[in-house]
Amino acid sequence: MLDILHRVGIKASSDEVYKALATRDGLAAWWTTNTQGDSKLGGVIKFRFSVDGREIGGFDTKVLELRPAERVLWQVIEGPPEWIGTKVSFDLKQEGEFSIVLFKHAGWKEPVEFMHHCSTKWATFLLSLKQLVETGKGAPSPGDLQISNWH
């Protein structure tokens, strides 16, 4: 199994970062504005993405762990075949003025081109999370950074 890994440091408390990871409003402000469903433990969150006003798909994730200021873990239950069954985690720790986010999207079966794409997109969305928590304004889809012909 293959994993996508990232690390960002956010000038904020881990409590503030956790809020952006564990609530629907938080997630909608850095990943995709079209975030629906239930972000509580055991709930299913529905993330949908649009390009030029047209919905192009998304992911449903089940919330497996919620540890305030420490950890959020989801499992993907609907979405592109490569994503189904994979797990997405955010581990938080404080280092001085920075809240460190260790990100993992675990359980990819093959290093397909789509995995390369998702790795780069995750980096840009984690920088959107950083921007949201530090400045109050992230860059969620559909206003996210275009990195290629796959958007």
Add this chain to the structure above:
Amino acid sequence: MLDILHRVGIKASSDEVYKALATRDGLAAWWTTNTQGDSKLGGVIKFRFSVDGREIGGFDTKVLELRPAERVLWQVIEGPPEWIGTKVSFDLKQEGEFSIVLFKHAGWKEPVEFMHHCSTKWATFLLSLKQLVETGKGAPSPGDLQISNWH
């Protein structure tokens, strides 16, 4: 062995992207301004990084493959212990108006925190490469985007 993967699409020809990957001047304009050495086949390129005017280290890479408009492959021969022996490759292909870069930093032994950091930094440097080729101006170190307390 573990790999860092990324994919970006650059509105340019693969010839132009290749120039930014296969020449010292190109590399200095998106990765680090302090790029020395020999970028020809079999040569060793020396990349050095500074923070606040102080050199903090870098990498020496041996050029193992150079296929114009298609592929660049390096092996890291000096640098942080986790990097030594790893291979960095850039595979290029044209898709319509985009030159697609498939990036791989292969051969990490453990998923250490530094690997998480380097994965995110590579994403930002590949976006600097994209910006350089599309606009003529990248964001190489020391003017690179700060993503955390590790810079």
